[in-house]
Amino acid sequence: MLCLQTSFTMKKQFIHQTALVETESIGEGTSIWAFAHVMKHARIGSNCNVGDHCFIESGAEIGNNVTIKNGCMIWEGITVEDGVFIGPNVLFTNDRYPRSPRLPEAEKRYSTKNWLLPTRIKRGVSIGAGAVLMPGITIGKYATVAAGAVVVKDVPAFGLVVGNPARQRGWVCKCGQVLTFKNKIGECQNCKSTFKMENNLTVQLIG
Amino acid sequence: MLCLQTSFTMKKQFIHQTALVETESIGEGTSIWAFAHVMKHARIGSNCNVGDHCFIESGAEIGNNVTIKNGCMIWEGITVEDGVFIGPNVLFTNDRYPRSPRLPEAEKRYSTKNWLLPTRIKRGVSIGAGAVLMPGITIGKYATVAAGAVVVKDVPAFGLVVGNPARQRGWVCKCGQVLTFKNKIGECQNCKSTFKMENNLTVQLIG
Amino acid sequence: MLCLQTSFTMKKQFIHQTALVETESIGEGTSIWAFAHVMKHARIGSNCNVGDHCFIESGAEIGNNVTIKNGCMIWEGITVEDGVFIGPNVLFTNDRYPRSPRLPEAEKRYSTKNWLLPTRIKRGVSIGAGAVLMPGITIGKYATVAAGAVVVKDVPAFGLVVGNPARQRGWVCKCGQVLTFKNKIGECQNCKSTFKMENNLTVQLIG
Numbered sequence: 001m002l003c004l005q006t007s008f009t010m011k012k013q014f015i016h017q018t019a020l021v022e023t024e025s026i027g028e029g030t031s032i033w034a035f036a037h038v039m040k041h042a043r044i045g046s047n048c049n050v051g052d053h054c055f056i057e058s059g060a061e062i063g064n065n066v067t068i069k070n071g072c073m074i075w076e077g078i079t080v081e082d083g084v085f086i087g088p089n090v091l092f093t094n095d096r097y098p099r100s101p102r103l104p105e106a107e108k109r110y111s112t113k114n115w116l117l118p119t120r121i122k123r124g125v126s127i128g129a130g131a132v133l134m135p136g137i138t139i140g141k142y143a144t145v146a147a148g149a150v151v152v153k154d155v156p157a158f159g160l161v162v163g164n165p166a167r168q169r170g171w172v173c174k175c176g177q178v179l180t181f182k183n184k185i186g187e188c189q190n191c192k193s194t195f196k197m198e199n200n201l202t203v204q205l206i207g
Numbered sequence: 208m209l210c211l212q213t214s215f216t217m218k219k220q221f222i223h224q225t226a227l228v229e230t231e232s233i234g235e236g237t238s239i240w241a242f243a244h245v246m247k248h249a250r251i252g253s254n255c256n257v258g259d260h261c262f263i264e265s266g267a268e269i270g271n272n273v274t275i276k277n278g279c280m281i282w283e284g285i286t287v288e289d290g291v292f293i294g295p296n297v298l299f300t301n302d303r304y305p306r307s308p309r310l311p312e313a314e315k316r317y318s319t320k321n322w323l324l325p326t327r328i329k330r331g332v333s334i335g336a337g338a339v340l341m342p343g344i345t346i347g348k349y350a351t352v353a354a355g356a357v358v359v360k361d362v363p364a365f366g367l368v369v370g371n372p373a374r375q376r377g378w379v380c381k382c383g384q385v386l387t388f389k390n391k392i393g394e395c396q397n398c399k400s401t402f403k404m405e406n407n408l409t410v411q412l413i414g
Numbered sequence: 415m416l417c418l419q420t421s422f423t424m425k426k427q428f429i430h431q432t433a434l435v436e437t438e439s440i441g442e443g444t445s446i447w448a449f450a451h452v453m454k455h456a457r458i459g460s461n462c463n464v465g466d467h468c469f470i471e472s473g474a475e476i477g478n479n480v481t482i483k484n485g486c487m488i489w490e491g492i493t494v495e496d497g498v499f500i501g502p503n504v505l506f507t508n509d510r511y512p513r514s515p516r517l518p519e520a521e522k523r524y525s526t527k528n529w530l531l532p533t534r535i536k537r538g539v540s541i542g543a544g545a546v547l548m549p550g551i552t553i554g555k556y557a558t559v560a561a562g563a564v565v566v567k568d569v570p571a572f573g574l575v576v577g578n579p580a581r582q583r584g585w586v587c588k589c590g591q592v593l594t595f596k597n598k599i600g601e602c603q604n605c606k607s608t609f610k611m612e613n614n615l616t617v618q619l620i621g
Binding site for chain 3: 020035037053055071073089091092093097098099100101102103104105106108109130132134150164165
């Protein structure tokens with residue numbers, strides 16, 4: 001049964017009555033909302049929220065405490081680590097040169113899965129509404145992808161990327177606020193975490 | 208009951224049999240199509256059309272004569288005035304620095320609703336397919352947002368904005384046609400309305 | 415009945431139990447997945463795949479061997495030829511100056527269908543995730559539209575277009591791989607097809 005509840009510590013799952021859930025790998029406390037479809041062998045951790053009209057494909061891997069807003073599709077080859085925010089209609093991809101596998105000129109390529117390029121979204125990342133991610137990339141921990149960005153290469157930890165194609169415009173704290181640096185040291189105005197800029201390409205949390 | 212019909216002036220509502228409608232605030236003559244989900248306490252006026260796979264959240268406010276094409280999500284904090292056109296998969300947002308509220312590093316921010324930034328779409332506006340609107344902005348009356356635009360700031364009344372980030376490229380009539388100006392006066396080739404350019408930043412309907 | 419099977423050559427259709435299929439014009443071997451909606455008088459050829467949450471409008475024309483990923487909407491006026499790949503949430507449009515037809519200032523325009531501009535997607539084309547196509551254009555055979563592109567004009571056969579607005583960045587083979595040219599001759603590293611560049615604007619398959 002998909003709806004679990006014990007008298008001890010286990011938190012109840014919520015599966016909306018219109019959702020289709022074909023996997024058994026959904027953690028405790030996770031909610032799956034209306035008209036969503038989670039395929040067999042997809043894995044979703046505990047305490048997640050999967051919005052209306054989402055599609056989670058067999059082979060997708062989703063950690064704990066992940067928020068997936070409405071209309072997202074998480075394909076085979078996509079790994080989403082703990083605490084990630086995926087905005088509405090965010091689009092992942094796993095094929096760099098897609099063709100219809102039913103087109104005779106392309107069907108040979110789809111006789112194996114060599115076309116599949118994996119994507120990894122690391123802990124605490126936020127991906128804004130309608131962003132598109134090209135396949136084969138890694139979004140570093142706590143990075144933020146702005147709404148509407150089209151990401152064509154890796155994003156460093158704590159990086160903020162914007163635009164089409166997405167370019168780095170700054171850095172964000174693990175709590176999500178934009179950081180300002182002075183003499184290579186940044187302090188978050190919100191949660192008071194401090195960061196050191198190693199060079200212009202990487203930032204490290206120091207306190 | 209959701210389907211109303213009287214023998215007098217009241218126009219029938221249409222709620223598709225697969226739609227989920229949890230609010231009682233839907234005006235007469237409004238249609239809600241397949242697999243759409245309208246939450247409790249959302250408000251939708253009369254004579255609107257809400258396409259397949261839309262999601263209207265509690266707290267969203269939608270006026271009369273509004274056309275919402277398929278796959279749109281209207282969140283809490285979004286106000287849509289009368290006569291607006293919202294193209295397919297248009298994306299609104301209401302949080303400038305989103306994180307998963309389930310991420311311990313961010314959960315404090317979500318203990319109140321201070322993170323929520325409202326958006327207002329004024330009378331007669333059109334928003335093209337797949338446009339993305341950053342939170343906290345106002346789209347002025349009869350403005351047009353082009354398909355695929357990413358809007359990061361307010362748009363003036365009758366303004367036409369295009370691109371990522373969206374920039375103003377011209378002006379449109381209340382009927383939707385693009386205006387050309389000569390000596391600061393513009394006449395719509397379609398509906399013959401006339402406009403005066405006040406400066407390069409605002410336009411006024413004069414006849 | 416929608417599910418056909420004969421003991422001879424006819425391939426079975428698959429219609430997911432949650433899909434709404436109102437047309438009778440669906441070819442053999444075609445699959446329609448969960449929460450998809452195909453309207454009356456839409457036409458879909460044989461051996462196609464229509465993903466979850468798609469919407470195919472009355473008047474849309476779809477050929478054979480077409481792959482339509484999740485969340486796509488194919489409107490009246492859109493013609494999709496054989497062997498096309500349409501990525502997730504690709505957005506077509508058919509109205510250049512949309513307004514809500516329910517807005518009194520615009521309703522005259524919607525009293526006829528003169529506003530409708532057709533779009534044609536030719537054989538073997540690929541359209542990447544989340545791309546947006548302005549109305550009234552033709553995508554030439556085997557062209558590729560990159561993920562996240564906003565296409566505002568015709569794309570030549572074998573062309574590769576990228577960005578917002580989409581600009582041509584190169585050429586692709588009928589199998590989907592990017593081509594490199596030397597002395598106006600290109601050979602596909604993957605399928606060994608050869609191409610001749612006629613001028614900088616067109617490319618022809620020569621072997």
